[in-house]
Amino acid sequence: MTYEHERRIAELAVQRACLLTKKVFHEKAKGTLAKDDKSPVTKGDFGAQALIIQAIAKNFPNDEIVAEEESSELRQDAALRAEIWDLVKDIKLNDAASDEVIGGSLANEEAMLAVIDQGKSLGGATGRIWALDPIDGTKGFLRGGQYAVCLALIVDGDVKVGVIGCPNLPIDDSEALTTNIGSEQSDEEGKGVLFSVVQGEGAVSRPLTNAGLAPSKPISMRPVPDVSQAVFCEGVEAAHSNQDDNASVAKRLGITAPSVRLDSQAKYCSIARGAGDIYLRLPMKKDYQEKIWDHAAGDLLVREAGGQVTDIYGKRLDFTKGRTLKDNKGVVAAPAALQDQVIDAVQAVLNLK
Numbered sequence: 001m002t003y004e005h006e007r008r009i010a011e012l013a014v015q016r017a018c019l020l021t022k023k024v025f026h027e028k029a030k031g032t033l034a035k036d037d038k039s040p041v042t043k044g045d046f047g048a049q050a051l052i053i054q055a056i057a058k059n060f061p062n063d064e065i066v067a068e069e070e071s072s073e074l075r076q077d078a079a080l081r082a083e084i085w086d087l088v089k090d091i092k093l094n095d096a097a098s099d100e101v102i103g104g105s106l107a108n109e110e111a112m113l114a115v116i117d118q119g120k121s122l123g124g125a126t127g128r129i130w131a132l133d134p135i136d137g138t139k140g141f142l143r144g145g146q147y148a149v150c151l152a153l154i155v156d157g158d159v160k161v162g163v164i165g166c167p168n169l170p171i172d173d174s175e176a177l178t179t180n181i182g183s184e185q186s187d188e189e190g191k192g193v194l195f196s197v198v199q200g201e202g203a204v205s206r207p208l209t210n211a212g213l214a215p216s217k218p219i220s221m222r223p224v225p226d227v228s229q230a231v232f233c234e235g236v237e238a239a240h241s242n243q244d245d246n247a248s249v250a251k252r253l254g255i256t257a258p259s260v261r262l263d264s265q266a267k268y269c270s271i272a273r274g275a276g277d278i279y280l281r282l283p284m285k286k287d288y289q290e291k292i293w294d295h296a297a298g299d300l301l302v303r304e305a306g307g308q309v310t311d312i313y314g315k316r317l318d319f320t321k322g323r324t325l326k327d328n329k330g331v332v333a334a335p336a337a338l339q340d341q342v343i344d345a346v347q348a349v350l351n352l353k
């Protein structure tokens with residue numbers, strides 16, 4: 001089937017990167033730095049980016065990569081660089097055949113820095129471009145909450161493949177509906193899900209493992225007969241989306257259940273498997289441009305699971321504009337049958353009509 005090879009490489013690469021992020025998650029010192037925009041980056045972000053780009057470069061050497069991180073801070077910090085190299089050089093899938101297809105050890109620290117910097121593509125409307133967020137929700141990762149390792153393949157501006165690893169999400173879909181997954185200390189038994197999707201082939205999930213891929217099962221959004229019965233998801237960080245506006249939209253729709261707050265693209269994953277129904281990300285700042293690596297995989301996952309994903313104007317997310325979604329504002333994702341109603345409420349709350 002189309003893109004099956006890309007999907008498998010992406011799944012294995014994300015699964016292996018999750019072994020590294022889980023290791024860092026349990027370490028007290030996560031090697032946190034503040035980037036120019038004040039957002040945090042950790043050993044986990046750099047290490048996961050190196051491992052995933054290595055797998056893409058080995059299998060698809062002509063593809064471009066738009067990735068969140070770059071190596072300049074590490075080039076000035078020998079101690080941190082050595083700590084990351086220590087992690088990266090030892091992480092392997094516990095299944096030789098699986099590790100082989102994404103493996104081939106990096107030679108040394110310098111090779112690791114070079115591979116991290118292969119993620120500097122400017123993106124755009126043509127060609128094969130991977131969008132990589134090695135840790136989405138770094139603040140959640142540092143808080144002990146949800147985070148996700150996210151990878152998507154965009155071909156001529158269209159998302160074809162999406163893979164998201166969520167080490168702290170419950171494996172059991174229904175448990176996810178009843179537990180306050182946003183604030184729970186996690187990463188124990190029963191946690192860790194790998195989501196994947198290919199355009200036209202549907203969305204699936206499987207437990208994350210430390211070896212080869214576990215068997216997958218199809219996932220879909222759950223039917224919501226009446227919008228007032230919907231559960232909505234939103235981010236934990238109040239600076240990333242307008243929680244007051246999100247609440248006003250919910251109220252307008254007659255939704256009384258409290259929101260489920262969780263960091264990262266785990267929100268797209270949750271609604272795609274029926275653990276919640278609507279994802280609202282109403283803008284905080286007029287000038288913030290969402291990044292393609294924060295949405296590409298989740299966008300396709302939700303659409304293939306029976307949903308629609310648009311911005312606050314009801315426009316599909318446009319991945320042809322470079323590294324950011326500069327022609328979109330905010331994100332609204334819902335079951336296809338409810339999307340118009342939700343967009344109407346969003347536009348009323350934001351005075352857009």
Ligand SMILES: Nc1ncnc2c1ncn2[C@@H]1O[C@H](COP(=O)(O)O)[C@@H](O)[C@H]1OP(=O)(O)O
Binds near residue numbers: 237262284285
């Ligand atoms: N002002 C902002 N508005 C929307 N998203 C933001 C803003 N600042 C940072 N982000 C991004 O939101 C994502 C996390 O979303 P959520 O809060 O839903 O988990 C991160 O990728 C984060 O980027 P960064 O990686 O630079 O921190």
Ligand SMILES: [Mg+2]
Binds near residue numbers: 135294
């Ligand atoms: Mg992110």
Ligand SMILES: [Mg+2]
Binds near residue numbers: 045068137138
């Ligand atoms: Mg990130």
Ligand SMILES: [Mg+2]
Binds near residue numbers: 039040068138
């Ligand atoms: Mg970040």
